[in-house]
Amino acid sequence: MKTYTLKNGTASAEVIPERGGIVTHLQLGGHDLLYLNEDTLYDKEANVRGGIPILFPISGQLENKQYEWEGKTYTLNNHGFARNLPWEVVTQDEDQLTIRLTSTDETKDGFPFDFELEFTYHLKEGGFVIEQTYTNLSREPMPMYPGFHPYFRTEEKGVVVESDATIMLDYNDHDLKPFDGIVDLNGKKEAIALIDAEKPHVVFALPELGTKVRISYGEDFPYVVLWTEEGKGFVCVEPWMAKNGEFHRKDELVYVKNGDPLKTFCRIELAD
Known part of the structure; x- marks a missing residue:
């Protein structure tokens, strides 16, 4: 598999x-930030454990991996299919790469829409x-x-997390709990979600690296x-962009209209 390397100074x-368009390594400020299990990377039948997988058209999982529309x-595996499909390289410069994923008959078996995604890593x-453009090529939203x-x-x-969130949803028991600045994942099999933040960023510590990381993102990502x-x-x-299982509830789905692509971003940097 061909690896594309981006550089800008020491980054x-x-x-x-x-x-799946996966980012496998990221170095900022002399720190290698990402974990990667290379056995899963090179096993085409496995979901990659590590890097930065892309989740589309859903985040999380569906009951019995199915939903009605x-x-x-329709059937969708956990986190959708984008992370397991080959993306096309559109352009490459020294410090950025643009890739594209377009709908196929295979994707329409689980997600009945024509689409085009373009992501630019910069x-x-x-x-x-990660600059993102989600384009709907179907007539309906x-x-x-x-x-x-x-x-x-x-x-x-x-995990010590800086966020203005006050409530978290614990998917281990599906209870809402107060968030006090620490997300304790010890002994947890399922995830925990911060659900009421208003500021579009979080900062968290990586103690072994002696640094903090800030992730900021468009307001399209409330969780x-x-x-x-x-x-x-x-x-x-x-x-x-929504909580786990949203295709069952259909309360917070993001709709992209034909002719009106959704453009957003996600940024990773070291925090002071």
């Missing part, structure tokens, strides 16, 4: 378009930016709730989800 990133039942101003799944290198499971696995050296901090 660098690596992307493999044909493996206009009287028909190292600029000391950070790493296209529902979606994408996201990202960055894996950050740390053994610490009690930040944190997840880990016991015994693994990572914590995922994930901007999502």
Whole structure:
């Protein structure tokens, strides 16, 4: 699989378009920020554990991996299909790469819409930016709730998070709980979501690296989800456009109209 390397000063990133457009490495300020299990990267039948997978057209999972739309039942795997499909390279410069994913008969089996996604990965101003354009090529509005799944290198499971959120949703017991600045993932199998933040960014500590990371994002991403696995050296901090299972509720779906692409961003940088 061909790896594309981006550089800007001391910052660098690596992307493999044909493996779901995944970012496999990101170095900022001399720190290698991302965890990566290379066995899963090169196993085409596996979901990659590590890097920054792209979540589209959904974030999270669906009951029985199915949902109904206009009287028909469709099947989508967890986090959708974009992370498992090859993306096309559109343009490349030293510090940026634009890739594209377009709907096919295969994608329409699980998501009955024609679409085109263009993502530009850009190292600029000391950070790493993912600029996104979601274009609906169908006549009817296209529902979606994408996201990202960055894996950050740390053994610490009690994550210190700076956010103006006051409430978190614990998917382990589906209870709402007060958020006091720490998300304790010790012993948790499922994720925890910050659900009432108003400011579009979070800052969290990576103790082993001696630094903090800031993730900022467009207002299209109202939720930040944190997840880990016991015994693994990572914590995922994930901007999502809707909560888990939104295709069942259909309360917060993001609709993209034909002729009116949705453009947004996600930025990763070191925090002071």
